[in-house]
Every structure is written in structure tokens, then in C-alpha cells.
Amino acid sequence: MRWLTDPGYWPGRLIFQRGLAAIYLIAFLCAVGQFRALAGERGLTPVPAYLRRVSFRRAPSLFHLHYSDRFLGTVAWTGTAVSAAVLAGLADAVPLWASMVLWALLWLLYLSIVNVGQVWYGFGWESLLCEAGFLTIFLGNARTAPPVLILWLLRWLLFRLEFGAGLIKLRGDPCWRDLTCLYYHHETQPMPNPLSWYFHRLPKPLHRVEVGANHFTQLIVPFGLFAPQPYATVAAAIVIVTQLWLIVSGNFAWLNWITAILATSVVDWRALGLPVSSGPTGDPAWHQALVIAVTVLVVVLSYWPVANLVSRRQRMNASFNPLHLVNSYGAFGSITRTRYEVVIEGTADPDPGPDSEWREYEFKGKPGDPRRRPPQFAPYHLRLDWLMWFAGLSSLYAEPWIVPLAEKLLMGDRATLRLLRHDPFPDTPPAVVRARLYRYRFTTWHERRETGRWWDRRLVRDYLPPIGLRSTVGVTR
Structure with missing residues (x-):
């Protein structure tokens, strides 16, 4: 034939x-x-x-x-x-x-x-x-x-x-x-x-x-x-x-x-x-x-x-069988108008107060330091960074894996830290970590020339309250 x-x-x-x-x-x-x-x-x-x-x-x-x-x-x-x-x-x-x-x-x-x-x-x-x-x-x-x-x-x-x-x-x-x-x-x-x-x-x-x-x-x-x-x-x-x-x-x-x-x-x-x-x-x-x-x-x-x-109720990226054969696909059926980023911080102070020093964890791909130019990593897939973007979209609750992530940082877990770009506590893990929600936007041409920043960010609210290893793990907002 x-x-x-x-x-x-x-x-x-x-x-x-x-x-x-x-x-x-x-x-x-x-x-x-x-x-x-x-x-x-x-x-x-x-x-x-x-x-x-x-x-x-x-x-x-x-x-x-x-x-x-x-x-x-x-x-x-x-x-x-x-x-x-x-x-x-x-x-x-x-x-x-x-x-x-x-x-x-x-x-x-x-x-x-x-x-x-x-x-x-x-x-x-x-x-x-x-x-x-x-x-x-x-x-x-x-x-x-x-x-x-x-x-x-x-x-x-x-x-x-x-x-x-x-x-x-x-x-x-x-x-x-x-x-x-x-x-x-x-x-x-x-x-x-x-x-x-x-x-x-x-x-x-x-x-x-x-x-x-x-x-x-x-x-x-x-x-x-x-x-x-x-x-x-x-x-x-x-x-x-x-x-x-x-x-x-x-x-x-x-x-x-x-x-x-x-x-x-x-x-x-x-x-x-x-x-x-x-x-x-x-x-x-x-x-x-x-x-x-x-x-x-x-x-x-x-x-x-x-x-x-x-169907009028079209589903994006749906698999209809466990072998993932003949699936449906789609992307960006809705567009986010405002960018929110979850920024994780730690402090060596076991009882943090207004004067405590908080240091930020830097991720490999997602926005963090406003002066850092967005990197190129595709076609490689930074899975934790992608999920952190989805976490920023969660307006009513913290993602269920956020607290386990915080606990890993408190323990200085090496496998978890390898997923990050920068560990601000290279010698001793922090006593307390927290997560805060920021609004990010790209700087203008003028702001870029004046400050060298790629991003402008403004604090919105706490995303995860300060927790230590002895804190209750069932933390939600």
C-alpha cells in the first residue's frame, strides 16, 4: 500500500x-x-x-x-x-x-x-x-x-x-x-x-x-x-x-x-x-x-x-484519558491586568520586630530584585517559579505548598535551596520566614534611565505571616 x-x-x-x-x-x-x-x-x-x-x-x-x-x-x-x-x-x-x-x-x-x-x-x-x-x-x-x-x-x-x-x-x-x-x-x-x-x-x-x-x-x-x-x-x-x-x-x-x-x-x-x-x-x-x-x-x-x-464552556489544556492522548489545548483565555509577585523573606531574629533585618530569597526566573533584568531560561522549565506566579494570583488564600516551602527554607533544605538563585542565609538558616505580596510593573523609559531598574514595585499586603519551625503549619489567609 x-x-x-x-x-x-x-x-x-x-x-x-x-x-x-x-x-x-x-x-x-x-x-x-x-x-x-x-x-x-x-x-x-x-x-x-x-x-x-x-x-x-x-x-x-x-x-x-x-x-x-x-x-x-x-x-x-x-x-x-x-x-x-x-x-x-x-x-x-x-x-x-x-x-x-x-x-x-x-x-x-x-x-x-x-x-x-x-x-x-x-x-x-x-x-x-x-x-x-x-x-x-x-x-x-x-x-x-x-x-x-x-x-x-x-x-x-x-x-x-x-x-x-x-x-x-x-x-x-x-x-x-x-x-x-x-x-x-x-x-x-x-x-x-x-x-x-x-x-x-x-x-x-x-x-x-x-x-x-x-x-x-x-x-x-x-x-x-x-x-x-x-x-x-x-x-x-x-x-x-x-x-x-x-x-x-x-x-x-x-x-x-x-x-x-x-x-x-x-x-x-x-x-x-x-x-x-x-x-x-x-x-x-x-x-x-x-x-x-x-x-x-x-x-x-x-x-x-x-x-x-x-462547547461554549471550552476547557483549556484538558486531558480526557490518563494516558494523555488526544487532548485539548489553549492558553491565556484571560489576561491579567496587574502583576502581583510573592516575595519570600527571612530573618535571623527569632522574635522579629520593627527593627529586624529581613533578607529576600531570589528565584532563578521570576521577578524579584527590581534591578535584575528578566532572564532567559526557556525552553528549560522552572516549575517552582511558574507556580509562584500562580501564587501571586491567589487573592483569598495561600497556596497549600507555600507553608511546606517556608519550612524547607527554615530547615536550610539543600534540595529546595538548589531551586533558588540566591540563598541570603548561606551559613545558618533563618529563624523566621514570611511572604509578602507586591505589585510589580515595568518601569518607563525615563525610570529605566534614571534608576537602572527594570521593575517598579509597591507592597500590597502580607501573603504569609511570619512563621518559625515551631509555628502552626495550617496557616492560611
Whole structure:
């Protein structure tokens, strides 16, 4: 059945697979560096306690068999090594079945981490990586021509990702409809990057053009992905350019990177007038049967995301099955007008008063010191920093992991401190810590020249009252 494969997508498949392997590599390195402190045996939200509440059926994971920080390290480092090997070309150097085993192993290991990661892994790009990773198992390698059905399933994934994001905006915050959302977004987005200050200071008419271009890219262009070539390639190119614009204007972990990588699978290099190596054109019958079976599975599972797309109560980033297959996606259905940041401080004074010296903990990515320029860290994902942004949005209560975080700082926990940029108590842990809520805004051009500050901040109120190790841990506001 020659119609099931198309050698013209050979370069696109190669770029897509290597790009996805790079994303896997970053994702596993995030787990290596952060998971133990966030959700390990003594983490902020320990996995063992979570597994006692959640069944394997609800959250399939290898860690239902056994969890320890050492085993988590084994899983994460194995994923790191395998993704690095695939990135280097191992999956193309082995037989097809072995290539599928490598990709299946990456999917299984990462799914196991996601399904026990709790709030720290509750981001849409986690499900996106799981879904893309599952489809890639069946995409073949250098020994076979690219299977057309899987390529179309990748287009379907990219369509849902872009169109879902466009619809949630159109149905959500009215600033998307009056084209004013970017008056605020560059300043209030979760993790600004080094250029976000400059994007925020662009003229307002240009911000309106940005929003209009976003609507065109997410609501019109996705339909072009299903058009004949070269129109599908043009649509993919528009998606890639848009994602590059988002990459230079903010830190969104690997969301924009994987979206651009998905778009490369749509590109027909013959439409660009470039030579395409003929390579092997055969595809084993057993592999073709698997491709057809996976296609039927995705078609059946697509009922739920399609129903979500047409629903007036569209959900963002929803998974409809525990394997994170055929999900719904979306981002920024509402835009924050004012930026609030939770700043954690400590003091060596066991009975702090008005004259006590409080020192701030500095995070790696989130705004803190107003003089510090927003850093670039995407596609790496600083999970605690992202959750601190959500904490700033909580107006009525402290996030449940805030008190455990404060306790870790009071104990001088090394794993937790490694998540931070600066520990103001390098010798002895503080006696008391507190959290305060500040309003942050980007400085103006004049303020920037006069003070050297990127941010202006004003104290709003206490977020977490001063607590020591002997304090009651059930602290809420």
C-alpha cells in the first residue's frame, strides 16, 4: 500500500524527530534537577502520599510499583540518556522495531513522571509532549518512508493546539476581541524574558496589530494545514514564524518550541524546490497495521476534544484519558491586568520586630530584585517559579505548598535551596520566614534611565505571616 507512505516528508520527519528528542532531553533534565525537591519523598508535595490516594487506573505510572528518590533518579537519568542517544541518531541506526522501542520507552518514562508530578506537572505542554511522543513511536525511522497517516495525525494535533488556543481567547477575555490584550500581556505574563520589557514598550497600535495577527494565525491558518501542498507548507511556515516571535518575547518553557517543531512535520520539501533523498520506500506490513490501528484509536478519542472545541464552556489544556492522548489545548483565555509577585523573606531574629533585618530569597526566573533584568531560561522549565506566579494570583488564600516551602527554607533544605538563585542565609538558616505580596510593573523609559531598574514595585499586603519551625503549619489567609 504505497499510498500509506510519502518520501517527500523525509527531511521534515528527520527535523521533527530530532527536535522532539531535544525537548524530551530538556524535560528529563528538568526532572533530574527539580523533581526531588518538589515532589520527592521529602518534597513539597510528596509522591508517596499522592500514590496512596490515587489508583494506577487514574494515573498510570511505573511509580505505582515502587517510589523512591533513587528510583526517580534512575527513571529520569535513563530518559535523559535515551533522548540524548535518539537526538544523536540512534533511532535511525537501528531496525524499525528497535527504533519504536526507544520512542516507546521515552513516552512511558515521561508519562510515569507526569502522572505523579501533581501540580508541578499540570501544564498543557506536559500533555502535549506525551501526545506527540506517543504518535512519534509509529512515525518510522530512516529505514522506512514517512507514514502518511501519522503525519496527518500530527497535523491534527497541531490544529487542535493552535485553533483551541485561538477559540479560548475569542470566547474569553474581551481584550482579545477589542485587540488590547497585549497592552498588558508582556508585563503580566508568567515569566518575562530579557526582551519582554521592550515588547511591552512598543506603541499601542503595534500591540493591536500583534493581537490581530495572533487571531489570524490561530483561527484561520490552522485550516491551511489540511490544504494541498504547497499551501499546507505555507501554513506551517506561518505557525513557525509566529512561534519564533513568541519565543523572543517571553519564557513559555518548551511550548513554543514544540509547536514550531510540530509544524516542521507538515513541510513538503518538494514544494520548496529542494531535493529530497529517495531513501527506502518500503514499510513492513506489521508497521502499516499498527499505523492504521493508531489512526482509528485517535479518531475515536478525538470525540472529546472536538466536543470541547464546539462547547461554549471550552476547557483549556484538558486531558480526557490518563494516558494523555488526544487532548485539548489553549492558553491565556484571560489576561491579567496587574502583576502581583510573592516575595519570600527571612530573618535571623527569632522574635522579629520593627527593627529586624529581613533578607529576600531570589528565584532563578521570576521577578524579584527590581534591578535584575528578566532572564532567559526557556525552553528549560522552572516549575517552582511558574507556580509562584500562580501564587501571586491567589487573592483569598495561600497556596497549600507555600507553608511546606517556608519550612524547607527554615530547615536550610539543600534540595529546595538548589531551586533558588540566591540563598541570603548561606551559613545558618533563618529563624523566621514570611511572604509578602507586591505589585510589580515595568518601569518607563525615563525610570529605566534614571534608576537602572527594570521593575517598579509597591507592597500590597502580607501573603504569609511570619512563621518559625515551631509555628502552626495550617496557616492560611
